Amino acid sequence: MPAQRGFAGRISSEILHHIAMVVNARPRDLGIQGSRWSLARLRQYLVRAGVVPACSVESLRVALKRAGLAVASPRIGQIQKGVATMIPGAFEYHAPSTIGEATALLARLGDDAKVLSGGQSLIPMMKLRLATPKHLVDINGLPGLAYVREDGGALRIGGLTREADLEESDVVQRRYPLIADTCRAIADPLVRNLATVGGNLAHGDPANDHPAAMLALGAEVVAVGSGGERKIPIDSFFTGPFTTALRPDEIVVEVRVPAPKPGSGGAYVKMERKVGDFATAAVAVQISLGAGSVCERAGIGLTNVGSVPIKATKAEAALVGKRPDEGAIKQAAQLAAEAAQPQEDLRGSVEYKKDLVRVLTVRALRKALERAQKGG
Numbered sequence: 001m002p003a004q005r006g007f008a009g010r011i012s013s014e015i016l017h018h019i020a021m022v023v024n025a026r027p028r029d030l031g032i033q034g035s036r037w038s039l040a041r042l043r044q045y046l047v048r049a050g051v052v053p054a055c056s057v058e059s060l061r062v063a064l065k066r067a068g069l070a071v072a073s074p075r076i077g078q079i080q081k082g083v084a085t086m087i088p089g090a091f092e093y094h095a096p097s098t099i100g101e102a103t104a105l106l107a108r109l110g111d112d113a114k115v116l117s118g119g120q121s122l123i124p125m126m127k128l129r130l131a132t133p134k135h136l137v138d139i140n141g142l143p144g145l146a147y148v149r150e151d152g153g154a155l156r157i158g159g160l161t162r163e164a165d166l167e168e169s170d171v172v173q174r175r176y177p178l179i180a181d182t183c184r185a186i187a188d189p190l191v192r193n194l195a196t197v198g199g200n201l202a203h204g205d206p207a208n209d210h211p212a213a214m215l216a217l218g219a220e221v222v223a224v225g226s227g228g229e230r231k232i233p234i235d236s237f238f239t240g241p242f243t244t245a246l247r248p249d250e251i252v253v254e255v256r257v258p259a260p261k262p263g264s265g266g267a268y269v270k271m272e273r274k275v276g277d278f279a280t281a282a283v284a285v286q287i288s289l290g291a292g293s294v295c296e297r298a299g300i301g302l303t304n305v306g307s308v309p310i311k312a313t314k315a316e317a318a319l320v321g322k323r324p325d326e327g328a329i330k331q332a333a334q335l336a337a338e339a340a341q342p343q344e345d346l347r348g349s350v351e352y353k354k355d356l357v358r359v360l361t362v363r364a365l366r367k368a369l370e371r372a373q374k375g376g
């Protein structure tokens, strides 16, 4: 990241994002002595990494304070881990009890409002002041939106289903190994107890794990707004960084995943710096084999290697109509790496991430095939 001029004036949201990532890691993991962050250590790191220009500890403290980041004790200069030191802007809280009430509220409040479900992404964003909604519409009280069941040729996952419930679902464990792998790779059990599947997709974060998995599976998002219900194919759901095809008054009420044909298998393989972290890169694969073990359908989704979750369509096409032997797997993996558009950051260089996608695609394809050959 280039050094910022005029640092004494304002800290941009991009730098705040960067600082949030930095203080979530241990100083010594980033080459700074010590086990806890202090302002002096943070300044040392940020200046060395070129995130901010050379500055005094005091000017960093003032700039952080101005950006809404309250440092616990300026004298000692200790910064607590993560975003716990930050306070969100003021907002009005609404707790509707029916979908109709919720969508009417959202339609009336427009862009000033945000849906609140598990709060595992929204609340940290608000604490960082990357989101400053004037109204929160809490949908946790809406009945009938948390379920996992197979029905009408599809797996139906209610929008308010918690990750922990999806992970423990019997049908998911038996028939949807890609989803089971994905749930286990998300954050940690504390986050998974609250975070919802609807929220994971609606947040539109290319670093989230469900988007790539749902792209590989060919899922459909069911949204309800003040104008009624509509189904959005997952391929057209993610429209930009942290942006989706949802309208401001729409709520994700269900995610539908086509039931797997016999001879199908899937896998999600994620590389993370430490348990619970977002992916450096991850690959989701869902494959269906027909007569003679020829690949009838292949879905490949990539996590955190672009501004949106990526569907590796050329890699998918390279597999269809072939027996996925080692040669075909390596060719598809190369095409998946070419589809990746990563940015260099604390997790690695562009070259490293592209090569990681290649390696993870090989692993995910081999695992998915093994499962498909065993019957799914």
Ligand SMILES: Cc1cc2nc3c(=O)[nH]c(=O)nc-3n(C[C@H](O)[C@H](O)[C@H](O)COP(=O)(O)OP(=O)(O)OC[C@H]3O[C@@H](n4cnc5c(N)ncnc54)[C@H](O)[C@@H]3O)c2cc1C
Residues within 6 Å of the ligand: 114, 115, 116, 117, 118, 119, 120, 121, 122, 123, 124, 159, 160, 185, 186, 187, 188, 191, 194, 195, 196, 197, 198, 199, 200, 201, 202, 203, 205, 207, 208, 209, 210, 246, 250, 251, 252, 253, 276, 277, 278, 279
């Ligand atoms: C420490 C930590 C680690 C994490 N690690 C991972 C990880 O490894 N992998 C991963 O995928 N995620 C990770 N996350 C992010 C988080 O798990 C997901 O983004 C989460 O699933 C979001 O769901 P939520 O219910 O908490 O959404 P919220 O935070 O409540 O909302 C997120 C966004 O989606 C909107 N929204 C929520 N629900 C709906 C709905 N039903 N309809 C319409 N809009 C809606 C909100 O308005 C908001 O914009 C991590 C989070 C934390 C705090």
